[in-house]
Amino acid sequence: MRLLILGGTEFVGYAVTEAALARGWEVTVFHRGAHPAPAGVTALRGDRTAADGLAALAAGEWDAVVDTWSGAPSAVRDTARALAGRAGRYAYVSSGSVYAYPSPDGHDESHPVVEGSPDAGAVAYERDKRGGELAAIGAFGEDGALLVRAGLILGPRENIGRLPWWLNRIARGGPVLAPGPSDLELQFIDARDLAEWTLDAVAHGLSGPYNLIGPPGHTTMGGFLEACVRATGSDAELRWTDPERILAAGVQPWTDLPLWVPRGELYETLHRGAVDKALASGLRCRPAGETVADTWSWLTSLGGRAPQRPDRPALGLDPRVEEELLGTPVRA
Incomplete structure (x- = not known):
């Protein structure tokens, strides 16, 4: 081709x-x-x-x-x-x-x-x-x-700052604000899986729209953050916190805490899409833990500093807000 x-x-x-x-x-x-x-x-x-x-x-x-x-x-x-x-x-x-x-x-x-x-x-x-x-x-x-x-795209070379922020935060260790509930299901796709499906699709002459994202429940918030702990090898302690308390503190879902949104309209929009059509046409999604681990390997090769698209804002929670919510100092 x-x-x-x-x-x-x-x-x-x-x-x-x-x-x-x-x-x-x-x-x-x-x-x-x-x-x-x-x-x-x-x-x-x-x-x-x-x-x-x-x-x-x-x-x-x-x-x-x-x-x-x-x-x-x-x-x-x-x-x-x-x-x-x-x-x-x-x-x-x-x-x-x-x-x-x-x-x-x-x-x-x-x-x-x-x-x-x-x-x-x-x-x-x-x-x-x-x-x-x-x-x-x-x-x-x-x-x-x-x-x-x-949908949400993660993986090595991410230049938006979602997974890199979580990895760097958890790598610092200590108490970490974990937005609950831990069984909140997430949808995302590894950029490499998107690439493979797209090449298969053009080779096979597919056309029209396809939702390209992992199946509902590809992982959970708990599974995702635990994978970050394993990948970084840190002593991070995940402190699960109720969504109501997080929102009351003025924390913005998706931007202050990348990937995370509480259940509701925005959650269904971002994490509850149907992917039957793509799966039936051959979409294969690697385990979430593999995406996390490979992204950490890439990130550490850059000294922890991921590239940032100039047209996208920097993401992540202010450490002072995290300290207030946890009631304890967090590692800088």
């Missing part, structure tokens, strides 16, 4: 690149040059937001394209149009955020989506992703566009 990856040098794009190279595919990476391209690819430079930014893509043919863009939908539109007729399929890594809120427990690909336009500039994440979907469909048609509606 001849694969063109739009991006390919960070997190999800890098995982797709590595997986494709491991299959012996011929991989071209189109990127801005902010990060080194993986060894073994043909690297093309260009900025999709610039007037002549697609010049490097003026020639060439590919069996499939994978696009991880999360900005203005118009950039997806222009790129997809430029490649139409010279690429077999267009896989756009979208998001479960395109579903209208709230998304009920068990929501599948038929759930209503937000409005979006392929011609829009950057507006809001969910509308940008929906506009990107429409741009891919507009250029490649319903049968040629694969919409990978990813």
Whole structure:
């Protein structure tokens, strides 16, 4: 397979690149040059937001394209149009955020989506992703566009800061605020599992939307944090705390305590999506403990400092708030 990856040098794009190279595919990476391209690819430079930014893509043919863009939908539109007729399929890594809120427990690909336009500039994440979907469909048609509606993505090279924050916090050891209940089920997908499924999907000619996330109950909050303790080898003591007490202290779910949200509408939207369609088409998800352990290995290779996307805020709980909730000092 001849694969063109739009991006390919960070997190999800890098995982797709590595997986494709491991299959012996011929991989071209189109990127801005902010990060080194993986060894073994043909690297093309260009900025999709610039007037002549697609010049490097003026020639060439590919069996499939994978696009991880999360900005203005118009950039997806222009790129997809430029490649139409010279690429077999267009896989756009979208998001479960395109579903209208709230998304009920068990929501599948038929759930209503937000409005979006392929011609829009950057507006809001969910509308940008929906506009990107429409741009891919507009250029490649319903049968040629694969919409990978990813949920929470974790794994090595994460540049958002969710799993890295938890690992670094637990590595410090001592009493750790653990947001309850411990049996709260979580859904996420390892970027490497997303990459493998996406490559299988384009190779088999799949199209249309697919929820791409681990099955409901892939792990629990307790299983996740205990895996962090095992991976880091720390003496962390998980202090399970009721959601009501955490919220009363002004702690923000999802951002102050990454991954965690109490049961309710937001929880069902983020952690209760249906993945039957993806599982039936071959999605395989590695154990949560493997994702945690591999991310820790990668993080320690960087001295504990994970890369941070400049367009995303830093995450994590203020140690002073954690101390107040625990009633005891925490390790800096």
